[in-house]
Amino acid sequence: MKKLIYMDNAATTPTRQEVLDDMLPYFNIQYGNPSSVYSLGSRSRTAVEKSREIIGNMINAGEREIFFTAGGTEADNWAVRGVAYANKDKGNHIITSKVEHQGIIHTCEYLEKQGFAVTYLDVDEYGIVDLEQLEESITDETILISIMFANNEIGTVQPIKEIGEIAKERNIYFHTDAVQAIGNIRIDVDELNIDMLSMAAHKFHGPKGIGALYIRRGVKIDPLIIGGGQERNRRAGTENVPGIVGMGKAIELAYENLDEKNEKLIQLRERLIKGIFDNIDHVRLNGHPTKRLPGNVNICFEFIEGESLLLSLDMEGIAGSSGSACTSGTLEPSHVLLSIGLPHEIAHGSLRLSLGDNNTAEEVDYVVEKLVGIVSRLRAMSPLYEQFKGGN
Amino acid sequence: MYSEKVMEHFHNPRNVGEIEDADGIGNVGNPRCGDIMKMYLKIEDDTIVDVKFKTFGCGSAIASSSMATELIKGKTIDEAMNITNKAVAGALDGLPPIKMHCSILAEQAIKSALLDYSQKSGVHIDGLEDFDPTDDPHDHH
Numbered sequence: 001m002k003k004l005i006y007m008d009n010a011a012t013t014p015t016r017q018e019v020l021d022d023m024l025p026y027f028n029i030q031y032g033n034p035s036s037v038y039s040l041g042s043r044s045r046t047a048v049e050k051s052r053e054i055i056g057n058m059i060n061a062g063e064r065e066i067f068f069t070a071g072g073t074e075a076d077n078w079a080v081r082g083v084a085y086a087n088k089d090k091g092n093h094i095i096t097s098k099v100e101h102q103g104i105i106h107t108c109e110y111l112e113k114q115g116f117a118v119t120y121l122d123v124d125e126y127g128i129v130d131l132e133q134l135e136e137s138i139t140d141e142t143i144l145i146s147i148m149f150a151n152n153e154i155g156t157v158q159p160i161k162e163i164g165e166i167a168k169e170r171n172i173y174f175h176t177d178a179v180q181a182i183g184n185i186r187i188d189v190d191e192l193n194i195d196m197l198s199m200a201a202h203k204f205h206g207p208k209g210i211g212a213l214y215i216r217r218g219v220k221i222d223p224l225i226i227g228g229g230q231e232r233n234r235r236a237g238t239e240n241v242p243g244i245v246g247m248g249k250a251i252e253l254a255y256e257n258l259d260e261k262n263e264k265l266i267q268l269r270e271r272l273i274k275g276i277f278d279n280i281d282h283v284r285l286n287g288h289p290t291k292r293l294p295g296n297v298n299i300c301f302e303f304i305e306g307e308s309l310l311l312s313l314d315m316e317g318i319a320g321s322s323g324s325a326c327t328s329g330t331l332e333p334s335h336v337l338l339s340i341g342l343p344h345e346i347a348h349g350s351l352r353l354s355l356g357d358n359n360t361a362e363e364v365d366y367v368v369e370k371l372v373g374i375v376s377r378l379r380a381m382s383p384l385y386e387q388f389k390g391g392n
Numbered sequence: 393m394y395s396e397k398v399m400e401h402f403h404n405p406r407n408v409g410e411i412e413d414a415d416g417i418g419n420v421g422n423p424r425c426g427d428i429m430k431m432y433l434k435i436e437d438d439t440i441v442d443v444k445f446k447t448f449g450c451g452s453a454i455a456s457s458s459m460a461t462e463l464i465k466g467k468t469i470d471e472a473m474n475i476t477n478k479a480v481a482g483a484l485d486g487l488p489p490i491k492m493h494c495s496i497l498a499e500q501a502i503k504s505a506l507l508d509y510s511q512k513s514g515v516h517i518d519g520l521e522d523f524d525p526t527d528d529p530h531d532h533h
Binding site for chain 2: 311
Protein backbone atom coordinates (compact mmCIF):
# COMPACT_ATOMS: atom_id res chain seq x y z
CA MET A 1 0.00 0.00 0.00
CA LYS A 2 1.38 3.35 -1.05
CA LYS A 3 1.54 6.17 1.44
CA LEU A 4 -1.61 8.25 1.15
CA ILE A 5 -1.16 11.79 -0.12
CA TYR A 6 -4.15 13.56 1.35
CA MET A 7 -5.13 16.69 -0.55
CA ASP A 8 -8.80 16.90 0.39
CA ASN A 9 -8.55 19.07 3.48
CA ALA A 10 -11.61 21.09 2.41
CA ALA A 11 -13.66 17.89 2.76
CA THR A 12 -12.31 17.07 6.19
CA THR A 13 -9.07 17.01 8.13
CA PRO A 14 -7.48 14.48 10.47
CA THR A 15 -8.10 15.22 14.13
CA ARG A 16 -4.85 16.40 15.67
CA GLN A 17 -3.30 14.11 18.28
CA GLU A 18 -3.30 16.87 20.93
CA VAL A 19 -7.00 17.43 20.25
CA LEU A 20 -7.78 13.74 20.58
CA ASP A 21 -5.74 13.52 23.78
CA ASP A 22 -7.78 16.34 25.32
CA MET A 23 -11.04 14.74 24.25
CA LEU A 24 -10.52 11.16 25.39
CA PRO A 25 -11.05 11.57 29.17
CA TYR A 26 -14.48 13.05 28.47
CA PHE A 27 -15.72 9.74 27.10
CA ASN A 28 -15.12 7.39 30.03
CA ILE A 29 -13.41 9.17 32.91
CA GLN A 30 -14.78 12.68 33.05
CA TYR A 31 -18.09 11.55 31.51
CA GLY A 32 -20.55 13.49 33.68
CA ASN A 33 -23.53 15.30 32.21
CA PRO A 34 -22.80 19.04 32.34
CA SER A 35 -26.31 19.61 33.70
CA SER A 36 -25.75 17.36 36.75
CA VAL A 37 -25.11 19.04 40.08
CA TYR A 38 -22.39 16.76 41.49
CA SER A 39 -18.76 17.52 40.78
CA LEU A 40 -18.41 14.94 37.99
CA GLY A 41 -21.09 16.90 36.15
CA SER A 42 -19.90 20.36 37.01
CA ARG A 43 -16.39 19.54 35.80
CA SER A 44 -17.93 18.71 32.43
CA ARG A 45 -19.80 22.03 32.56
CA THR A 46 -16.53 23.84 33.24
CA ALA A 47 -14.91 22.13 30.23
CA VAL A 48 -17.81 23.06 27.95
CA GLU A 49 -17.80 26.69 29.07
CA LYS A 50 -14.02 26.97 28.77
CA SER A 51 -14.24 25.78 25.17
CA ARG A 52 -17.06 28.20 24.46
CA GLU A 53 -14.94 31.05 25.77
CA ILE A 54 -11.92 30.02 23.67
CA ILE A 55 -14.03 29.86 20.51
CA GLY A 56 -15.66 33.21 21.28
CA ASN A 57 -12.27 34.83 21.85
CA MET A 58 -10.96 33.57 18.51
CA ILE A 59 -13.60 35.57 16.60
CA ASN A 60 -13.89 38.45 19.08
CA ALA A 61 -17.29 37.31 20.33
CA GLY A 62 -18.58 36.81 23.84
CA GLU A 63 -18.90 33.27 25.15
CA ARG A 64 -22.63 33.80 25.51
CA GLU A 65 -22.82 34.30 21.76
CA ILE A 66 -21.44 30.85 20.86
CA PHE A 67 -24.00 28.05 20.47
CA PHE A 68 -22.81 24.51 19.84
CA THR A 69 -24.38 22.50 17.03
CA ALA A 70 -23.67 19.13 15.45
CA GLY A 71 -21.75 20.79 12.62
CA GLY A 72 -21.66 23.39 9.88
CA THR A 73 -24.77 22.37 7.98
CA GLU A 74 -26.81 22.43 11.16
CA ALA A 75 -25.51 25.91 11.96
CA ASP A 76 -26.36 27.07 8.42
CA ASN A 77 -29.86 25.63 8.59
CA TRP A 78 -30.46 27.19 11.97
CA ALA A 79 -29.23 30.65 11.03
CA VAL A 80 -31.37 30.92 7.91
CA ARG A 81 -34.51 29.19 9.11
CA GLY A 82 -34.32 30.54 12.64
CA VAL A 83 -34.04 34.15 11.50
CA ALA A 84 -36.66 33.71 8.78
CA TYR A 85 -39.29 32.35 11.18
CA ALA A 86 -38.50 34.73 14.02
CA ASN A 87 -38.65 37.82 11.80
CA LYS A 88 -41.44 37.02 9.39
CA ASP A 89 -43.54 39.85 10.82
CA LYS A 90 -40.81 42.24 9.60
CA GLY A 91 -40.42 40.79 6.11
CA ASN A 92 -40.13 37.68 4.01
CA HIS A 93 -37.09 38.38 1.86
CA ILE A 94 -33.68 36.72 2.12
CA ILE A 95 -30.59 37.48 0.04
CA THR A 96 -27.94 34.85 -0.55
CA SER A 97 -25.67 33.88 -3.45
CA LYS A 98 -25.58 31.26 -6.18
CA VAL A 99 -22.35 29.74 -4.88
CA GLU A 100 -23.38 28.93 -1.31
CA HIS A 101 -23.01 25.50 0.24
CA GLN A 102 -26.05 23.23 -0.15
CA GLY A 103 -26.74 23.77 3.57
CA ILE A 104 -27.75 27.33 2.69
CA ILE A 105 -29.12 26.93 -0.85
CA HIS A 106 -31.40 24.02 -0.05
CA THR A 107 -32.61 25.71 3.13
CA CYS A 108 -33.47 28.80 1.11
CA GLU A 109 -35.30 26.68 -1.46
CA TYR A 110 -37.20 25.06 1.38
CA LEU A 111 -38.16 28.51 2.70
CA GLU A 112 -39.32 29.58 -0.75
CA LYS A 113 -41.88 26.77 -0.57
CA GLN A 114 -43.00 28.24 2.77
CA GLY A 115 -43.72 31.58 1.15
CA PHE A 116 -40.40 33.38 1.63
CA ALA A 117 -38.78 35.20 -1.28
CA VAL A 118 -35.09 34.58 -1.93
CA THR A 119 -32.63 36.46 -4.14
CA TYR A 120 -29.63 34.40 -5.25
CA LEU A 121 -26.89 36.88 -6.15
CA ASP A 122 -24.79 36.33 -9.25
CA VAL A 123 -21.04 36.01 -9.01
CA ASP A 124 -18.31 37.09 -11.40
CA GLU A 125 -15.89 34.76 -13.19
CA TYR A 126 -13.92 34.37 -9.96
CA GLY A 127 -16.95 33.58 -7.85
CA ILE A 128 -17.16 36.96 -6.11
CA VAL A 129 -20.65 38.27 -5.37
CA ASP A 130 -21.88 41.37 -7.09
CA LEU A 131 -22.09 44.09 -4.40
CA GLU A 132 -24.12 46.43 -6.60
CA GLN A 133 -26.66 43.73 -7.19
CA LEU A 134 -26.71 43.12 -3.43
CA GLU A 135 -27.57 46.75 -2.72
CA GLU A 136 -30.19 46.82 -5.46
CA SER A 137 -31.78 43.62 -4.20
CA ILE A 138 -32.46 44.96 -0.72
CA THR A 139 -36.09 45.84 -0.09
CA ASP A 140 -38.10 46.84 2.98
CA GLU A 141 -38.92 43.16 3.29
CA THR A 142 -35.30 41.97 3.49
CA ILE A 143 -34.59 40.33 6.84
CA LEU A 144 -31.38 38.40 6.19
CA ILE A 145 -28.27 38.43 4.03
CA SER A 146 -26.36 35.14 4.05
CA ILE A 147 -23.09 35.06 2.12
CA MET A 148 -20.35 32.52 2.68
CA PHE A 149 -16.94 33.71 3.88
CA ALA A 150 -14.92 31.52 1.52
CA ASN A 151 -16.11 29.04 -1.08
CA ASN A 152 -15.68 25.36 -0.37
CA GLU A 153 -15.03 24.40 -3.99
CA ILE A 154 -13.04 27.20 -5.58
CA GLY A 155 -11.71 28.84 -2.43
CA THR A 156 -12.75 32.38 -3.36
CA VAL A 157 -12.94 34.72 -0.37
CA GLN A 158 -15.90 37.11 -0.47
CA PRO A 159 -15.76 40.86 0.34
CA ILE A 160 -17.21 40.17 3.79
CA LYS A 161 -16.34 43.58 5.26
CA GLU A 162 -18.20 45.41 2.48
CA ILE A 163 -21.20 43.10 2.80
CA GLY A 164 -21.21 43.60 6.57
CA GLU A 165 -21.21 47.37 6.10
CA ILE A 166 -24.11 47.25 3.67
CA ALA A 167 -26.09 45.00 6.02
CA LYS A 168 -25.40 47.20 9.01
CA GLU A 169 -26.31 50.38 7.18
CA ARG A 170 -29.61 48.89 6.05
CA ASN A 171 -30.25 47.27 9.42
CA ILE A 172 -30.43 43.71 8.07
CA TYR A 173 -29.03 40.64 9.78
CA PHE A 174 -25.85 39.30 8.17
CA HIS A 175 -24.99 35.61 8.41
CA THR A 176 -21.83 34.09 6.98
CA ASP A 177 -21.07 30.42 6.45
CA ALA A 178 -17.43 30.48 7.56
CA VAL A 179 -16.96 26.71 7.63
CA GLN A 180 -14.05 26.86 5.16
CA ALA A 181 -12.60 30.10 6.50
CA ILE A 182 -12.38 29.45 10.24
CA GLY A 183 -8.90 28.32 11.15
CA ASN A 184 -7.51 29.66 7.86
CA ILE A 185 -8.40 33.34 8.09
CA ARG A 186 -8.51 35.61 11.14
CA ILE A 187 -12.08 36.74 11.72
CA ASP A 188 -13.31 39.56 13.94
CA VAL A 189 -17.11 39.56 13.97
CA ASP A 190 -17.29 43.16 15.25
CA GLU A 191 -14.91 44.59 12.70
CA LEU A 192 -16.74 42.76 9.91
CA ASN A 193 -20.28 43.45 11.21
CA ILE A 194 -21.16 39.77 11.21
CA ASP A 195 -24.34 38.89 13.14
CA MET A 196 -24.17 35.12 12.73
CA LEU A 197 -21.37 32.79 11.68
CA SER A 198 -21.30 29.03 11.08
CA MET A 199 -18.33 26.80 11.79
CA ALA A 200 -17.45 23.09 11.87
CA ALA A 201 -14.60 21.64 13.90
CA HIS A 202 -13.56 18.88 11.51
CA LYS A 203 -12.42 21.41 8.93
CA PHE A 204 -9.66 22.64 11.26
CA HIS A 205 -8.34 19.36 12.67
CA GLY A 206 -11.08 18.96 15.25
CA PRO A 207 -13.54 16.07 15.45
CA LYS A 208 -16.55 15.50 13.20
CA GLY A 209 -20.05 16.00 14.55
CA ILE A 210 -19.42 19.28 16.34
CA GLY A 211 -19.78 22.83 15.16
CA ALA A 212 -21.14 26.13 16.34
CA LEU A 213 -23.24 29.08 15.38
CA TYR A 214 -22.15 32.48 16.59
CA ILE A 215 -25.25 34.57 17.24
CA ARG A 216 -24.69 38.21 18.09
CA ARG A 217 -26.45 39.29 21.24
CA GLY A 218 -29.86 40.75 20.36
CA VAL A 219 -30.39 38.83 17.11
CA LYS A 220 -33.94 37.55 16.98
CA ILE A 221 -33.79 33.85 16.09
CA ASP A 222 -36.03 30.87 16.76
CA PRO A 223 -34.63 28.00 18.81
CA LEU A 224 -33.36 25.05 16.79
CA ILE A 225 -34.14 22.16 19.13
CA ILE A 226 -36.59 22.39 22.00
CA GLY A 227 -36.04 20.31 25.08
CA GLY A 228 -34.03 20.47 28.27
CA GLY A 229 -32.87 24.04 28.00
CA GLN A 230 -29.26 23.48 26.95
CA GLU A 231 -27.47 26.17 24.91
CA ARG A 232 -29.60 28.80 26.61
CA ASN A 233 -32.87 27.25 25.46
CA ARG A 234 -31.92 27.49 21.83
CA ARG A 235 -30.39 24.14 20.99
CA ALA A 236 -31.48 21.56 23.52
CA GLY A 237 -29.92 18.14 24.06
CA THR A 238 -27.08 16.92 26.25
CA GLU A 239 -23.90 18.59 25.10
CA ASN A 240 -21.36 16.67 23.02
CA VAL A 241 -18.73 17.26 25.68
CA PRO A 242 -15.76 15.46 24.06
CA GLY A 243 -16.56 17.16 20.75
CA ILE A 244 -16.85 20.58 22.35
CA VAL A 245 -13.55 20.11 24.21
CA GLY A 246 -11.91 18.99 20.95
CA MET A 247 -13.30 21.93 19.03
CA GLY A 248 -11.91 24.40 21.55
CA LYS A 249 -8.46 22.83 21.43
CA ALA A 250 -8.51 22.57 17.64
CA ILE A 251 -9.40 26.23 17.07
CA GLU A 252 -6.69 27.31 19.48
CA LEU A 253 -4.09 25.27 17.60
CA ALA A 254 -5.41 26.43 14.22
CA TYR A 255 -4.76 30.07 15.04
CA GLU A 256 -1.34 29.38 16.56
CA ASN A 257 1.37 30.58 14.13
CA LEU A 258 -1.35 31.18 11.54
CA ASP A 259 0.67 33.58 9.39
CA GLU A 260 3.60 31.22 9.24
CA LYS A 261 1.39 28.26 8.34
CA ASN A 262 -0.47 30.25 5.70
CA GLU A 263 2.75 31.46 4.13
CA LYS A 264 3.84 27.84 3.76
CA LEU A 265 0.44 26.78 2.43
CA ILE A 266 0.37 29.57 -0.15
CA GLN A 267 3.83 28.55 -1.33
CA LEU A 268 2.68 24.97 -1.75
CA ARG A 269 -0.49 26.10 -3.48
CA GLU A 270 1.43 28.23 -5.96
CA ARG A 271 3.92 25.43 -6.55
CA LEU A 272 1.07 23.05 -7.36
CA ILE A 273 -0.67 25.51 -9.68
CA LYS A 274 2.56 26.38 -11.45
CA GLY A 275 3.52 22.71 -11.74
CA ILE A 276 0.22 21.89 -13.41
CA PHE A 277 0.25 24.92 -15.72
CA ASP A 278 3.86 24.33 -16.76
CA ASN A 279 3.32 20.67 -17.57
CA ILE A 280 -0.24 20.28 -18.82
CA ASP A 281 -1.98 22.30 -21.52
CA HIS A 282 -5.66 23.24 -21.71
CA VAL A 283 -6.14 23.74 -18.01
CA ARG A 284 -7.81 26.62 -16.22
CA LEU A 285 -7.68 27.79 -12.64
CA ASN A 286 -11.07 28.23 -11.02
CA GLY A 287 -11.55 30.89 -8.38
CA HIS A 288 -9.67 34.12 -7.76
CA PRO A 289 -5.88 33.99 -8.23
CA THR A 290 -5.14 35.75 -4.93
CA LYS A 291 -8.40 36.24 -3.02
CA ARG A 292 -8.59 32.55 -2.24
CA LEU A 293 -8.10 30.16 0.66
CA PRO A 294 -4.40 29.50 1.24
CA GLY A 295 -4.68 25.76 0.56
CA ASN A 296 -7.24 25.68 -2.25
CA VAL A 297 -6.38 24.62 -5.79
CA ASN A 298 -9.24 24.06 -8.23
CA ILE A 299 -8.39 23.35 -11.83
CA CYS A 300 -10.32 22.19 -14.88
CA PHE A 301 -8.61 19.80 -17.25
CA GLU A 302 -10.33 20.11 -20.60
CA PHE A 303 -11.52 17.04 -22.51
CA ILE A 304 -11.62 14.72 -19.50
CA GLU A 305 -14.09 13.96 -16.77
CA GLY A 306 -13.44 14.52 -13.08
CA GLU A 307 -14.45 11.21 -11.62
CA SER A 308 -12.10 9.23 -13.83
CA LEU A 309 -9.40 11.67 -12.78
CA LEU A 310 -10.14 10.99 -9.10
CA LEU A 311 -10.18 7.21 -9.58
CA SER A 312 -6.84 7.41 -11.37
CA LEU A 313 -5.34 9.61 -8.65
CA ASP A 314 -6.61 7.19 -6.02
CA MET A 315 -4.64 4.40 -7.74
CA GLU A 316 -1.54 6.50 -7.12
CA GLY A 317 -2.49 7.06 -3.51
CA ILE A 318 -3.68 10.63 -3.99
CA ALA A 319 -6.98 11.87 -2.49
CA GLY A 320 -8.74 14.84 -4.07
CA SER A 321 -12.25 15.82 -5.11
CA SER A 322 -14.16 17.02 -8.16
CA GLY A 323 -17.23 19.02 -9.10
CA SER A 324 -18.22 16.66 -11.89
CA ALA A 325 -21.76 15.31 -12.09
CA CYS A 326 -20.53 11.83 -11.30
CA THR A 327 -19.20 12.93 -7.95
CA SER A 328 -22.12 15.12 -6.97
CA GLY A 329 -24.68 12.34 -6.92
CA THR A 330 -26.74 14.22 -9.48
CA LEU A 331 -26.41 14.54 -13.23
CA GLU A 332 -25.40 18.18 -13.11
CA PRO A 333 -21.87 19.38 -12.50
CA SER A 334 -21.18 21.69 -9.57
CA HIS A 335 -23.49 24.71 -9.27
CA VAL A 336 -20.46 26.77 -8.27
CA LEU A 337 -18.56 26.02 -11.48
CA LEU A 338 -21.64 26.71 -13.60
CA SER A 339 -22.20 29.98 -11.71
CA ILE A 340 -18.72 31.26 -12.59
CA GLY A 341 -19.64 30.73 -16.23
CA LEU A 342 -18.00 27.42 -17.11
CA PRO A 343 -19.67 25.36 -19.83
CA HIS A 344 -20.92 21.96 -18.66
CA GLU A 345 -18.26 19.91 -20.42
CA ILE A 346 -15.45 21.89 -18.80
CA ALA A 347 -17.10 21.90 -15.38
CA HIS A 348 -17.18 18.09 -15.60
CA GLY A 349 -13.38 18.06 -15.71
CA SER A 350 -12.66 19.86 -12.47
CA LEU A 351 -10.26 18.76 -9.77
CA ARG A 352 -10.01 20.28 -6.31
CA LEU A 353 -6.86 19.65 -4.35
CA SER A 354 -7.05 21.27 -0.92
CA LEU A 355 -3.75 21.40 0.87
CA GLY A 356 -3.20 21.25 4.59
CA ASP A 357 -0.45 21.57 7.16
CA ASN A 358 0.59 17.97 6.56
CA ASN A 359 1.41 18.36 2.87
CA THR A 360 4.96 18.85 1.61
CA ALA A 361 6.66 20.21 -1.52
CA GLU A 362 7.72 16.64 -2.39
CA GLU A 363 4.08 15.57 -2.32
CA VAL A 364 3.11 18.47 -4.54
CA ASP A 365 5.78 17.52 -7.09
CA TYR A 366 4.71 13.88 -6.98
CA VAL A 367 1.08 14.86 -7.62
CA VAL A 368 2.07 17.03 -10.60
CA GLU A 369 4.15 14.20 -12.04
CA LYS A 370 1.29 11.71 -11.67
CA LEU A 371 -1.26 14.17 -13.05
CA VAL A 372 0.74 14.59 -16.24
CA GLY A 373 0.51 10.87 -16.94
CA ILE A 374 -3.12 10.50 -15.88
CA VAL A 375 -4.37 13.47 -17.89
CA SER A 376 -2.50 12.32 -20.96
CA ARG A 377 -3.88 8.75 -20.60
CA LEU A 378 -7.47 9.98 -20.19
CA ARG A 379 -7.14 12.44 -23.05
CA ALA A 380 -5.83 9.69 -25.30
CA MET A 381 -9.13 7.92 -24.58
CA SER A 382 -11.31 11.01 -25.03
CA PRO A 383 -13.29 11.61 -28.22
CA LEU A 384 -13.47 15.30 -27.25
CA TYR A 385 -9.69 15.57 -27.36
CA GLU A 386 -9.60 13.71 -30.66
CA GLN A 387 -12.19 16.11 -32.05
CA PHE A 388 -10.25 19.10 -30.74
CA LYS A 389 -6.99 17.93 -32.28
CA GLY A 390 -8.79 17.14 -35.55
CA GLY A 391 -10.18 20.65 -35.61
CA ASN A 392 -6.74 22.19 -35.28
CA MET B 393 -18.57 2.02 -4.86
CA TYR B 394 -17.46 0.06 -7.98
CA SER B 395 -16.90 -3.67 -8.42
CA GLU B 396 -13.36 -4.93 -8.92
CA LYS B 397 -14.28 -5.74 -12.49
CA VAL B 398 -15.27 -2.12 -13.18
CA MET B 399 -12.04 -0.85 -11.67
CA GLU B 400 -10.02 -3.39 -13.62
CA HIS B 401 -11.61 -2.34 -16.92
CA PHE B 402 -11.25 1.32 -16.02
CA HIS B 403 -7.54 0.96 -15.36
CA ASN B 404 -6.85 -1.44 -18.22
CA PRO B 405 -9.50 -0.69 -20.81
CA ARG B 406 -9.59 -3.08 -23.79
CA ASN B 407 -9.76 -1.90 -27.38
CA VAL B 408 -9.09 1.79 -26.84
CA GLY B 409 -8.47 3.78 -30.00
CA GLU B 410 -9.79 4.44 -33.48
CA ILE B 411 -10.12 2.38 -36.66
CA GLU B 412 -9.14 4.49 -39.64
CA ASP B 413 -11.16 2.63 -42.27
CA ALA B 414 -14.02 1.69 -39.96
CA ASP B 415 -17.15 0.23 -41.55
CA GLY B 416 -19.39 1.74 -38.90
CA ILE B 417 -18.91 4.52 -36.34
CA GLY B 418 -21.27 5.19 -33.46
CA ASN B 419 -21.21 8.41 -31.47
CA VAL B 420 -23.56 8.75 -28.52
CA GLY B 421 -23.97 10.87 -25.39
CA ASN B 422 -23.23 14.54 -25.02
CA PRO B 423 -20.62 16.61 -23.22
CA ARG B 424 -23.22 18.47 -21.14
CA CYS B 425 -24.04 15.26 -19.30
CA GLY B 426 -20.39 14.38 -18.96
CA ASP B 427 -20.29 11.27 -21.11
CA ILE B 428 -19.62 10.62 -24.79
CA MET B 429 -18.84 7.27 -26.37
CA LYS B 430 -17.48 6.77 -29.83
CA MET B 431 -17.32 3.22 -31.18
CA TYR B 432 -15.59 2.02 -34.36
CA LEU B 433 -16.44 -1.30 -36.05
CA LYS B 434 -14.66 -3.33 -38.68
CA ILE B 435 -17.12 -5.81 -40.19
CA GLU B 436 -16.36 -8.73 -42.51
CA ASP B 437 -18.93 -11.30 -43.64
CA ASP B 438 -21.49 -10.27 -41.07
CA THR B 439 -18.93 -10.55 -38.27
CA ILE B 440 -17.38 -7.82 -36.12
CA VAL B 441 -13.71 -8.54 -36.68
CA ASP B 442 -12.41 -5.48 -34.89
CA VAL B 443 -13.78 -2.84 -32.55
CA LYS B 444 -12.26 0.21 -30.87
CA PHE B 445 -13.67 2.92 -28.65
CA LYS B 446 -12.99 6.34 -27.24
CA THR B 447 -14.90 7.63 -24.24
CA PHE B 448 -15.13 10.88 -22.34
CA GLY B 449 -16.73 10.10 -19.02
CA CYS B 450 -16.54 8.70 -15.54
CA GLY B 451 -15.01 5.42 -14.46
CA SER B 452 -18.12 3.39 -15.18
CA ALA B 453 -18.53 4.96 -18.64
CA ILE B 454 -15.00 3.92 -19.58
CA ALA B 455 -15.42 0.44 -18.06
CA SER B 456 -18.80 -0.04 -19.80
CA SER B 457 -17.30 0.93 -23.17
CA SER B 458 -14.41 -1.44 -22.65
CA MET B 459 -16.71 -4.31 -21.65
CA ALA B 460 -19.06 -3.64 -24.57
CA THR B 461 -16.19 -3.95 -27.06
CA GLU B 462 -15.14 -7.23 -25.47
CA LEU B 463 -18.67 -8.58 -25.66
CA ILE B 464 -19.09 -7.87 -29.38
CA LYS B 465 -15.62 -8.56 -30.74
CA GLY B 466 -15.72 -11.64 -32.99
CA LYS B 467 -19.50 -11.81 -32.78
CA THR B 468 -22.01 -11.70 -35.63
CA ILE B 469 -24.12 -8.61 -36.15
CA ASP B 470 -27.18 -10.42 -34.79
CA GLU B 471 -25.31 -11.47 -31.69
CA ALA B 472 -24.10 -7.91 -31.15
CA MET B 473 -27.65 -6.62 -31.59
CA ASN B 474 -28.69 -8.83 -28.69
CA ILE B 475 -26.20 -7.30 -26.24
CA THR B 476 -28.30 -5.31 -23.80
CA ASN B 477 -27.22 -2.74 -21.25
CA LYS B 478 -28.00 -5.33 -18.58
CA ALA B 479 -25.56 -7.73 -20.20
CA VAL B 480 -22.84 -5.05 -20.12
CA ALA B 481 -23.57 -4.16 -16.48
CA GLY B 482 -23.81 -7.84 -15.55
CA ALA B 483 -20.48 -8.65 -17.15
CA LEU B 484 -18.98 -5.88 -14.99
CA ASP B 485 -20.47 -7.53 -11.86
CA GLY B 486 -23.01 -4.73 -11.64
CA LEU B 487 -23.00 -0.93 -11.65
CA PRO B 488 -24.29 1.44 -8.96
CA PRO B 489 -27.92 2.44 -9.75
CA ILE B 490 -26.96 6.04 -10.58
CA LYS B 491 -24.44 4.72 -13.13
CA MET B 492 -26.75 2.38 -15.02
CA HIS B 493 -27.06 5.01 -17.76
CA CYS B 494 -23.41 4.30 -18.61
CA SER B 495 -24.32 0.74 -19.62
CA ILE B 496 -27.28 2.08 -21.61
CA LEU B 497 -24.89 4.41 -23.38
CA ALA B 498 -22.66 1.43 -24.21
CA GLU B 499 -25.59 -0.48 -25.72
CA GLN B 500 -26.51 2.62 -27.71
CA ALA B 501 -22.93 3.02 -28.92
CA ILE B 502 -22.99 -0.52 -30.36
CA LYS B 503 -26.36 0.02 -32.04
CA SER B 504 -25.38 3.45 -33.29
CA ALA B 505 -22.22 2.02 -34.91
CA LEU B 506 -24.24 -0.80 -36.47
CA LEU B 507 -26.79 1.69 -37.77
CA ASP B 508 -23.99 3.67 -39.39
CA TYR B 509 -22.68 0.45 -40.96
CA SER B 510 -26.17 -0.46 -42.19
CA GLN B 511 -26.66 2.97 -43.76
CA LYS B 512 -23.24 3.02 -45.42
CA SER B 513 -23.31 -0.58 -46.69
CA GLY B 514 -27.01 -0.96 -47.40
CA VAL B 515 -27.08 -4.14 -45.33
CA HIS B 516 -30.38 -4.44 -43.49
CA ILE B 517 -30.10 -5.13 -39.75
CA ASP B 518 -33.12 -6.48 -37.89
CA GLY B 519 -34.00 -4.59 -34.74
CA LEU B 520 -32.66 -1.16 -35.69
CA GLU B 521 -35.99 0.09 -37.06
CA ASP B 522 -36.96 1.87 -33.86
CA PHE B 523 -33.49 2.73 -32.64
CA ASP B 524 -32.88 6.41 -32.00
CA PRO B 525 -29.20 7.15 -31.31
CA THR B 526 -30.07 10.54 -29.84
CA ASP B 527 -32.31 9.01 -27.17
CA ASP B 528 -31.04 10.32 -23.83
CA PRO B 529 -29.98 7.45 -21.56
CA HIS B 530 -30.35 9.71 -18.53
CA ASP B 531 -34.12 9.52 -19.03
CA HIS B 532 -34.02 5.80 -18.31
CA HIS B 533 -33.27 6.12 -14.61
